[in-house]
Amino acid sequence: xxxxxxxxxxxxxxxxxxxxxxxxxxxxxxxxxxxxxxxxxxxxxxxxxxxxxxxxxxxxxxxxxxxxxxxxxxxxxxxxxxxxxxxxxxxxxxxxxxxxxxxxxxxxxxxxxxxxxxxxxxxxxxxxxxxxxxxxxxxxxxxxxxxxxxxxxxxxxxxxxxxxxxxxxxxxxxxxxxxxxxxxxxxxxxxxxxxxxxxxxxxxxxxxxxxxxxxxxxxxxxxxxxxxxxxxxxxxxxxxxxxxxxxxxxxxxxxxxxxxxxxxxxxxxxxxxxxxxxxxxxxxxxxxxxxxxxxxxxxxxxxxxxxxxxxxxxxxxxxxxxxxxxxxxxxxxxxxxxxxxxxxxxxxxxxxxxxxxxxxxxxxx
Amino acid sequence: xxxxxxxxxxxxxxxxxxxxxxxxxxxxxxxxxxxxxxxxxxxxxxxxxxxxxxxxxxxxxxxxxxxxxxxxxxxxxxxxxxxxxxxxxxxxxxxxxxxxxxxxxxxxxxxxxxxxxxxxxxxxxxxxxxxxxxxxxxxxxxxxxxxxxxxxxxxxxxxxxxxxxxxxxxxxxxxxxxxxxxxxxxxxxxxxxxxxxxxxxxxxxxxxxxxxxxxxxxxxxxxxxxxxxxxxxxxxxxxxxxxxxxxxxxxxxxxxxxxxxxxxxxxxxxxxxxxxxxxxxxxxxxxxxxxxxx
Ligand SMILES: [Zn+2]
Numbered sequence: 001x002x003x004x005x006x007x008x009x010x011x012x013x014x015x016x017x018x019x020x021x022x023x024x025x026x027x028x029x030x031x032x033x034x035x036x037x038x039x040x041x042x043x044x045x046x047x048x049x050x051x052x053x054x055x056x057x058x059x060x061x062x063x064x065x066x067x068x069x070x071x072x073x074x075x076x077x078x079x080x081x082x083x084x085x086x087x088x089x090x091x092x093x094x095x096x097x098x099x100x101x102x103x104x105x106x107x108x109x110x111x112x113x114x115x116x117x118x119x120x121x122x123x124x125x126x127x128x129x130x131x132x133x134x135x136x137x138x139x140x141x142x143x144x145x146x147x148x149x150x151x152x153x154x155x156x157x158x159x160x161x162x163x164x165x166x167x168x169x170x171x172x173x174x175x176x177x178x179x180x181x182x183x184x185x186x187x188x189x190x191x192x193x194x195x196x197x198x199x200x201x202x203x204x205x206x207x208x209x210x211x212x213x214x215x216x217x218x219x220x221x222x223x224x225x226x227x228x229x230x231x232x233x234x235x236x237x238x239x240x241x242x243x244x245x246x247x248x249x250x251x252x253x254x255x256x257x258x259x260x261x262x263x264x265x266x267x268x269x270x271x272x273x274x275x276x277x278x279x280x281x282x283x284x285x286x287x288x289x290x291x292x293x294x295x296x297x298x299x300x301x302x303x304x305x306x307x308x309x310x311x312x313x314x315x316x317x318x319x320x321x322x323x324x325x326x327x328x329x330x331x332x333x334x335x336x337x338x339x340x341x342x343x344x345x346x347x348x349x350x351x352x353x354x355x356x357x358x359x360x361x362x363x364x365x
Numbered sequence: 366x367x368x369x370x371x372x373x374x375x376x377x378x379x380x381x382x383x384x385x386x387x388x389x390x391x392x393x394x395x396x397x398x399x400x401x402x403x404x405x406x407x408x409x410x411x412x413x414x415x416x417x418x419x420x421x422x423x424x425x426x427x428x429x430x431x432x433x434x435x436x437x438x439x440x441x442x443x444x445x446x447x448x449x450x451x452x453x454x455x456x457x458x459x460x461x462x463x464x465x466x467x468x469x470x471x472x473x474x475x476x477x478x479x480x481x482x483x484x485x486x487x488x489x490x491x492x493x494x495x496x497x498x499x500x501x502x503x504x505x506x507x508x509x510x511x512x513x514x515x516x517x518x519x520x521x522x523x524x525x526x527x528x529x530x531x532x533x534x535x536x537x538x539x540x541x542x543x544x545x546x547x548x549x550x551x552x553x554x555x556x557x558x559x560x561x562x563x564x565x566x567x568x569x570x571x572x573x574x575x576x577x578x579x580x581x582x583x584x585x586x587x588x589x590x591x592x593x594x595x596x597x598x599x600x601x602x603x604x605x606x607x608x609x610x611x612x613x614x615x616x617x618x619x620x621x622x623x624x625x626x627x628x629x630x631x632x633x634x635x636x637x638x639x640x641x642x643x644x645x646x647x648x649x650x651x652x653x654x655x656x657x658x659x
Contacts, residue, residue: 058456090430090454141430141454147423210423215411218422246415246606288608289580321579 023053023061026358028111034350045069048077048111050358058086064109078132094137094153099130101137101151102204103224104237104255105280106130114284114294115315116330116352121278121300125233125259126159133157133202147210158202158228202228216244224257232260247289254281274304284315292317296332309335328352383514386432388443389416390630391493392463392502394639396436399506399524403517407432409449412631415606417578419445421452429453434509439464440490461509463502467492470559485577494628495560496536496643503528535640539565543647545656550596552589552621554581554603554612557628565647570598573611581611593619600624600653605632622653 028048046068055061064077080096087093099107106126110118118128135155142148208222218241226233237255256279277300284294293316301308313332319325334348383404387393393408400406407428410419416438429435430453437446439462450460469488492498507525511518547566554573562569571592575585592598593615601612601623612623626646627636636645651658 060451084451085454085456087454087456092454141427147427149423212422212424218424220423243420246418247608 023051024358026050026052026356028354028356030111030352030354032116032350032352034348048109055081059083077129090141092139092151095135097132097134098137099132100135100153100155100204101139101206101208101224102131102153102226102233103206103235103257104220104222104239104253111354114292114317114328115282115296115313116328116350119278119280119296119298120311120335121280121298121309122255122257124276124300125257125278131159137204149206149208151204151206151208153204155202155204158200158231159226159233160200160228160231200229202226217242234258247286249284249286251282251284251286251294253284255279274302277301277303290319296330298332311335324357325353325355328354383434383510384432385434385436386429386458387436388419388438388446389493391499391639391642392436392438392506394630395499395503395528396506398528398639399503399521400510401520401524403514403520404510409446410443410629412627412629412636413605413633415604416442416629419443421445421448423452425449426452426454429458430455432458433513434459434461436461436463436506436509438490438493440467440469440487440492441485442490459509459513461505463505464490464492466501466505467498470563471556489556489559491557491628492560494558495564496532496539496640497564498560499639500529500532503532531640535643536564539643539647542658543651545658546647546650546654549600549650549654549656550598551650552593552598552601554601554607557604558602558626561646567650570596573601573603573615586611586615590615590618593621600650602626602650602653604628624649624653626650 026049028050029046030048031045046066049065049067051061051063051065053061060082061080062082063079066075066077068075076097078096078098080094080098083093101107103126105119105122110129118126118130133155134157135153137151137153139149139151142150204224204226206222206224208220211219211221213219220237220239222235222237224233224235224237226235235255235257237253239251239253241249241251243249256277259276259278261274261276279299280296282294282296284292286292294314296313296315298311298313299309311333313330315328315330315332317329318327320327328351330348330350330352332348332350334346335344381403383400385393385396385400385404385406387396387406387408389410390408390412393406396404396406409425409428410416426449429450432453432455435446435450435458437443437460450458464487469492471485472488473486493502503525507521510521514521543565549567550570551562551567552571552573553569556569556572556574556577558567558569561567571589573581573585573589575582581589589601599620599622601615601621603609603612603623603625605625605627609623615621616623625633626649627633627642630636630639630642633645636642648658
């Protein structure tokens with residue numbers, strides 16, 4: 001029902017948009033290699049196509065398509081209409097398929113991460129490609145002296161309908177050619193499971209704050225919540241940025257999510273009171289126009305099962321020509337599960353080359 | 366009771382004002398002059414910030430939330446303004462593009478693409494650096510204020526007339542005092558100065574940026590060094606927000622003088638108003654060339 005309604009809204013807006021100014025097209029291409037692969041198959045490499053434009057003075061439409069570098073079909077990452085001005089009571093609205101306002105990292109596109117890949121802990125809850133769902137979300141500024149935004153969303157598919165198998169496969173044999181095949185298989189599963197997916201309607205809420213401490217210091221704080229079919233997530237996030245001039249900045253960012261599991265996690269039985277806690281903390285220093293360097297700590301734990309993992313990594317970025325091409329390097333610890341509670345640790349080096357055409361860029365200062 | 370009256374009058378005082386937000390400090394300063402006591406004015410970008418790239422902070426949206434009029438620079442310089450206005454949820458704000466009546470320079474002809482650098486496809490947007498264009502901005506501001514707040518129309522009209530008079534006399538004094546700058550060769554960091562150079566007769570011979578918004582490359586720097594040596598160019602001027610590294614490097618290899626100019630009101634301390642912006646920049650240049658300006 002919701003899908004139909006939202007689809008209808010999108011359809012009308014997109015046909016309407018043809019009568020106005022042309023939308024903007026952007027393409028972001030990336031190439032990722034890591035040394036653990038004997039054959040440097042190009043992992044998550046692929047392209048993202050963004051089409052963005054104003055539908056009318058008050059509504060914007062953003063469509064993101066992703067094509068992996070394999071035989072898999074083009075995926076629709078997001079197709080969302082955003083209304084920021086024009087609704088009563090200063091309400092904002094998003095409708096379509098998009099990344100809900102849950103936590104900080106779920107909303108950002110992976111090519112903006114200075115640390116190349118999704119932090120593994122976060123992926124355990126949000127999925128490798130993060131939570132994107134079809135639904136509607138409304139938000140409002142609270143009448144406070146600082147920027148304080150409250151959002152509430154309703155979606156037709158919850159996080160648990162996310163693809164964990166992908167992730168598990170990744171951990172098990174780390175063979176990405178299989179990985180993509182697996183993804184194809186999963187698409188069929190999706191259709192089969194459609195009934196189940198429909199049941200897992202989900203709500204998300206977020207309350208975020210932004211403080212401009214002074215011209216060069218900014219602080220962001222957020223609290224998030226999620227409620228799906230008999231599962232809950234609570235989250236808190238923090239970002240501090242010091243930016244004394246055009247090209248220098250220091251960013252500290254941390255986020256924690258806690259997932260109350262039902263009785264099963266990644267197809268294994270767990271205690272009904274089990275909670276999965278995941279977190280990351282990042283420091284990123286942009287020391288001049290072209291270079292940045294940082295540290296990421298990635299964490300997860302299953303409280304009752306007394307199982308946890310923590311993986312540090314360092315990363316480095318180089319963008320020679322403004323924001324249009326970025327080279328990133330990450331050296332980090334990687335854990336793989338050998339058997340129950342036995343994590344083998346590896347060192348993994350990952351290189352990413354990312355480029356863009358058009359206004360949607362891989363990197364923001 | 367008395368406090369209540371004071372509070373009430375303060376409220377009516379605040380609410381009676383036209384709330385103006387501008388993209389840059391130059392338009393803000395002009396709006397303050399035209400609006401006088403009847404307006405409150407906030408600029409999103411600070412004077413020493415690069416107006417091409419302004420990081421969109423949620424707190425900026427809060428500044429626009431209750432605004433009556435938003436004045437943009439336009440010509441795609443402040444594309445970021447649209448996102449701030451959208452994010453503000455303010456559906457009543459009047460958005461005004463100040464570049465509408467400007468006689469635009471360097472409008473590209475033919476196909477443009479990213480290989481040409483971050484080119485401004487509607488022409489060079491740094492038009493406020495010609496004081497004659499300051500008058501056009503002021504007329505735009507006055508027109509919108511008169512429409513919005515007609516009860517104070519006479520005041521706005523009077524302020525505009527006074528501002529035009531002040532600017533006219535300043536321009537005629539500047540062109541006399543700084544006539545020694547005429548036909549001086551100059552190298553700029555970024556192409557922010559064609560309107561300024563045209564007004565005051567400077568001859569732009571090169572830029573440190575090989576292409577607009579592209580960081581100076583070693584080969585470009587060498588090329589500039591050769592040009593300075595062969596043509597005897599005396600001054601490199603950069604916008605206040607750029608790093609000193611490239612100009613200082615060239616200065617270490619040649620006899621060129623390097624200066625920083627105020628690209629906007631507030632970029633340099635003495636450039637604290639629209640009129641002082643020109644006074645400051647012209648004085649800095651006259652000193653750098655060692656010419657008299659009295
Ligand atoms: Zn420019």
